[in-house]
Amino acid sequence: MAAENQSLATYLPVLVQVVLGLSIPAAILLVSHIFGQRAKGNYIKDKAYECGLPSEGKVHPRFAVKFHVTAMLFILFDIEVVFLVPWALVYREFLAASIAITGATAVFLGILVFGLVYELRRGALEWEK
Amino acid sequence: MTHALAALDAFKSAAPQAGDWASILPEILVAGLGVFALLQALTLPASGRWLIPAVARVGLLLAGFLAYQAGESEGARFGGLLQQDASTHLWRQLFLLCALLTSLVGGRFFRQRGADEAEFHHILLLVTASLMMLAQSSHVVTFFVALETATVGLYVLCGFLRRSAASLEAGVRYLVAGGLSSALLLMGFVLLHGVAGMHLPKGADPLQFASIAAALLGHGGEPLALVGAALVLAGLGFKLGAFPFHGWVPDVYQGAPTPTTALLATASKSAGVVGLVLVVSGPLAPLAAKLSPVLAVLAGGSLLAGNLAALGSSDTKRALALSGVSHAGFLLAGIAGLVTLRSQEGVFGAADIALPIVLAYLLAYVLGTFATMGALAALPAESDERRPLVALRGLIRRSPSLAAGLTLGIGSLAGIPPSIGFFAKVLILWVLVSAEAWTLLALAVVSVAVSIHYYFSIIREATVRTAPDGEVPPRIPLLDRALPLGLGILTVLLGLGSLIKAALG
Numbered sequence: 001m002a003a004e005n006q007s008l009a010t011y012l013p014v015l016v017q018v019v020l021g022l023s024i025p026a027a028i029l030l031v032s033h034i035f036g037q038r039a040k041g042n043y044i045k046d047k048a049y050e051c052g053l054p055s056e057g058k059v060h061p062r063f064a065v066k067f068h069v070t071a072m073l074f075i076l077f078d079i080e081v082v083f084l085v086p087w088a089l090v091y092r093e094f095l096a097a098s099i100a101i102t103g104a105t106a107v108f109l110g111i112l113v114f115g116l117v118y119e120l121r122r123g124a125l126e127w128e129k
Numbered sequence: 130m131t132h133a134l135a136a137l138d139a140f141k142s143a144a145p146q147a148g149d150w151a152s153i154l155p156e157i158l159v160a161g162l163g164v165f166a167l168l169q170a171l172t173l174p175a176s177g178r179w180l181i182p183a184v185a186r187v188g189l190l191l192a193g194f195l196a197y198q199a200g201e202s203e204g205a206r207f208g209g210l211l212q213q214d215a216s217t218h219l220w221r222q223l224f225l226l227c228a229l230l231t232s233l234v235g236g237r238f239f240r241q242r243g244a245d246e247a248e249f250h251h252i253l254l255l256v257t258a259s260l261m262m263l264a265q266s267s268h269v270v271t272f273f274v275a276l277e278t279a280t281v282g283l284y285v286l287c288g289f290l291r292r293s294a295a296s297l298e299a300g301v302r303y304l305v306a307g308g309l310s311s312a313l314l315l316m317g318f319v320l321l322h323g324v325a326g327m328h329l330p331k332g333a334d335p336l337q338f339a340s341i342a343a344a345l346l347g348h349g350g351e352p353l354a355l356v357g358a359a360l361v362l363a364g365l366g367f368k369l370g371a372f373p374f375h376g377w378v379p380d381v382y383q384g385a386p387t388p389t390t391a392l393l394a395t396a397s398k399s400a401g402v403v404g405l406v407l408v409v410s411g412p413l414a415p416l417a418a419k420l421s422p423v424l425a426v427l428a429g430g431s432l433l434a435g436n437l438a439a440l441g442s443s444d445t446k447r448a449l450a451l452s453g454v455s456h457a458g459f460l461l462a463g464i465a466g467l468v469t470l471r472s473q474e475g476v477f478g479a480a481d482i483a484l485p486i487v488l489a490y491l492l493a494y495v496l497g498t499f500a501t502m503g504a505l506a507a508l509p510a511e512s513d514e515r516r517p518l519v520a521l522r523g524l525i526r527r528s529p530s531l532a533a534g535l536t537l538g539i540g541s542l543a544g545i546p547p548s549i550g551f552f553a554k555v556l557i558l559w560v561l562v563s564a565e566a567w568t569l570l571a572l573a574v575v576s577v578a579v580s581i582h583y584y585f586s587i588i589r590e591a592t593v594r595t596a597p598d599g600e601v602p603p604r605i606p607l608l609d610r611a612l613p614l615g616l617g618i619l620t621v622l623l624g625l626g627s628l629i630k631a632a633l634g
Contacts, residue, residue, distance in 0.1 A: 007327060008353075060294070100145075114164060121171050 069124050080112055149206045152199070152213060153265075155192040155221055156258045159228075162188040163254030170247030178246070182236045185250045189229045189257075196221040196261075205267065209337055212267035219488055220264035220403050223495065227396040228257040230499040233612055235388030238506045242386075242513075244289055253392070256282035260396055264403045267411065269318045269336040276314070276368070276404060280307050283397055287385040295514035299384030303393075306367060306377035314364025320357030321412060324348060341412035349415045358413050362423060365408065369401030371457045372430030379438070382450030384514045390446060391502035394453045395495045402460050402491060406484065409468050417472035424465035425569050431458030432576040439583045445505060445516045448583050449498075452542060455576055456494050459557050462569050463487040466560035473564075486556040493541060493553035493620065500538025500616035504531045507609035518587060523596025530610045532591045537617025541624075543584035544577055549623040 039045075048055050087105050094101040119125060150157070162185055169181050199218045206213060231253055239249050259278035266272040284307060288300025318336075325335035325344035333340045345354055366374040382390045409420055435454030442448040467483035508524075508531065510516055525532040541550035554577060561570040 111164060114168070118167050118171060 073119060073124060077112070077116070083108070145207050149211075152202065152206050153211070153262070155195045155199070155225075156261045158188060158192045158195065159225070159254050159261065160258040162192075163251045163258065166247050166250045166254065170245070181247045181250060182232055185254060186229060186232055189225050189232070189254075193222050193225040193229075196225065206265075209334070209339075210268045210271045211262070211265045212338075213265050216484060216488070217265045219485075220399075221261045223399055223488065223491060224257050224260045224264065224396055226492075227392060227399065227495055228253055230495070230503070230612075230616075231388050231392045231396070233608070234391055234499065234503045234506050235386075237606065237609060238386065238388050239289070242290055243292075244386075249286070249289065252282045252285055256286070256392075256396070260400050260403075263400055264407075266407065267338045268334075269322065269338070269341075269412075272338075272404070272407070273311075273315060273318065276400065277311060279397070279400060280311065280368075283307075283389070283393060286389040286392065287381060289389060290386050290513065293386075293513065295384040295512065296386055299381045299514075302377055302384070303381045306381070310364045310367030310374070312364075313360050313367070317357045317360030317362075317364060320353050320360065321345075324351055324354045324357065338407070338411035342414050345412065345415040349419070354416070355419070358416055358420070359423075361408055361413070362405075362420075362427075365401055365405045366427060368404065369398055369457045369461070370454055371401075371427050371461055372434040372454065373427075375431065375434060375454045375457075378454055379442075379447050379450045382453065383444060383446045386513055387446070387502055387506040390450070391499055391506075394449070394498050394502070395491075398453065398457060398460070399491050399495075401457070402464070402487065405461075405464055406467075406487070409464065410471070414471070417468050421465055421469040421472060424461055424468060425566060428458050428461035428465050429569055429572045431455060431461060432572050433458075436576045436579045436583075440579065442583065443518055445518055445521065445587060446514070448518075448587065449501060449542075452580060452583070453498075455580060456542070458576070459554065459573065460487060460490060460494075462566075462573055463490060463557045463560050465569065466557075466564035466566060469564040469566060470560075483560050486553075486560055490553040490557055493549040493623075496616050496620050496623070497538045497541035497548075497550050500534050500613045500620065501542065503609070503616065504535040504538065504613040507531060507605050507613065509605075518590045521587065521590040522594045524591040526596060528605055528610065530614045531605065534610075534613025534615075534617040535591055536588050537620055538613060539584050539588055541617075541620035543581055547624040547628055548620045549627065550620060552624055552627045 050056070084105070087101070091101055091105070165188075166181055166185055169184065170178075173180060196218050199213075199221075201215050202218075203214045205211070232250060235249060235253070236246060240246050256279045259275045259282070262271065263275035263279065266275055284300055284304045287303045288297045290296035321341050322335050325333075325341045328344045328348050329335055329340055333343075335341065335344070348354060363374060367377075370378040382393060385393060409417070409424075413420060432455050435451050435456070435458060439448045439451035439455070442451060463483060463486060467487065470483055505516060508516075508520075508528075510520065521535075524535065537548070541548035544550045544554040554573075558570060558573060561573065
């Protein structure tokens with residue numbers, strides 16, 4: 001029982017973190033609720049401000065985010081390259097000990113390269129269209 | 130560097146053998162087909178694009194044949210990352226069947242709506258391959274990675290109709306619900322790993338399902354282990370869409386494109402079931418006595434919540450989504466019975482038949498769902514996310530074959546004899562009787578009676594009520610009409626077959 005308590009005691013910082021994480025936002029919200037200014041809302045005040053004119057159009061229009069696909073693809077490849085780092089560190093020792101490692105990595109790299117070719121051919125990286 | 134060198138021996142013993150790769154040939158084939166779909170999209174001219182779904186379907190059949198051939202081959206693969214047994218190959222075939230049917234339902238559906246068919250098949254095949262890996266995982270890492278790969282693909286398929294706000298909303302909702310469930314599952318595994326790490330001898334892998342079970346055998350009562358088990362159950366409950374984690378089900382099922390809804394209802398639910406079965410018979414097996422009441426509460430809650438909520442639904446997809454919650458309840462009841470039976474009489478006996486019964490229930494559910502969803506997907510609608518019951522009015526006049534497929538499919542889901550759905554329900558009730566779970570049995574019977582109401586209101590709209598005059602009968606291609614009808618007839622034939630078999634044997 002004593003050993004158990006000791007092992008749980010090592011998680012005390014986590015508990016402190018959780019308590020802090022809950023209490024600080026709660027305190028901020030509470031303080032701003034108590035001391036903050038309040039005004040009655042009405043139709044005109046709650047409307048989106050459009051230079052003082054009555055607002056027009058849909059609330060949720062679709063609009064192009066040009067770099068969004070590029071950014072997403074960057075994150076994908078960035079993360080996949082991270083997987084290559086440990087491989088690059090150990091592959092010589094592994095090969096010396098005759099453990100097959102290059103085959104698996106070749107498949108992984110092949111899929112990666114194929115993905116790159118696919119997105120190039122589909123024009124996913126041409127944001128100037 | 131020295132670290133890596135010191136661990137070399139471990140890697141040497143764990144390095145995959147040729148037999149390991151051969152044992153996952155179906156998965157490799159399916160994943161390879163997924164990549165091949167994109168390759169075809171790059172190289173084929175517009176006139177040859179019909180090859181993409183055709184190749185995928187033939188490949189799925191071939192993978193199914195390979196999984197069938199694997200038959201009874203058993204054993205640990207990849208140094209204990211995977212564990213195959215006789216049921217593994219059945220699960221694989223079930224997932225392949227779901228993928229094949231989704232491809233058949235989804236092909237024209239997505240082409241009509243301007244979505245990329247090649248990318249749809251790509252994601253579908255990758256999801257299928259990872260679900261097949263999930264069914265044989267015996268290590269926390271393979272289990273979690275397989276489940277996550279499948280779920281990430283399903284997020285994309287939910288939001289696949291990018292021009293439809295409802296589809297995108299379904300995708301985001303599923304992303305949030307799925308992210309939460311994955312976090313819960315992972316946290317649960319972390320706690321179990323912690324318990325296993327504290328009590329296992331040095332050298333044992335505390336992420337291995339078998340070693341977690343060994344650690345829990347002596348220390349199952351520790352609060353950390355119980356909290357971990359509860360979190361794992363909650364995470365899998367989300368995937369299953371079981372009470373009280375079913376909040377996301379109606380909205381996501383309704384907003385997602387209908388073929389995706391069918392895939393979510395079948396493959397994703399089967400993934401929840403296989404995950405739960407693996408977990409309760411692997412790492413959490415020592416906690417069986419504590420687990421079975423929890424599972425029974427989840428099952429009873431799902432049965433009630435799903436059926437009562439579906440009563441008030443006026444949208445076909447929403448009603449079917451909520452009925453899916455009650456089917457999750459039936460499956461959970463089967464698993465609860467399985468766990469109870471195991472804790473009573475050790476590993477052998479009636480418990481051994483309970484798992485095939487759960488599988489049979491899933492098969493009946495898959496056939497019924499695809500008959501119904503296939504009919505829905507074939508029907509033209511202004512928007513895919515709004516399919517009110519009244520829109521089915523007079524379907525029997527407009528398209529008799531679709532109406533017949535829909536009726537037979539719903540009949541099987543409702544459990545009307547002589548469909549296969551009836552026998553599946555009876556078998557689950559039999560498991561509950563042998564597990565002596567009387568409360569759950571009563572709940573299951575009552576919920577079947579309640580469910581008749583909303584299932585039959587769908588059938589009534591399609592067959593009895595007449596449509597307003599002057600409506601032009603829609604032109605629906607032969608394949609789209611034949612699939613629901615064929616599946617509907619199959620549910621009856623399989624049901625009759627089991628009746629004859631039961632009468633003779």
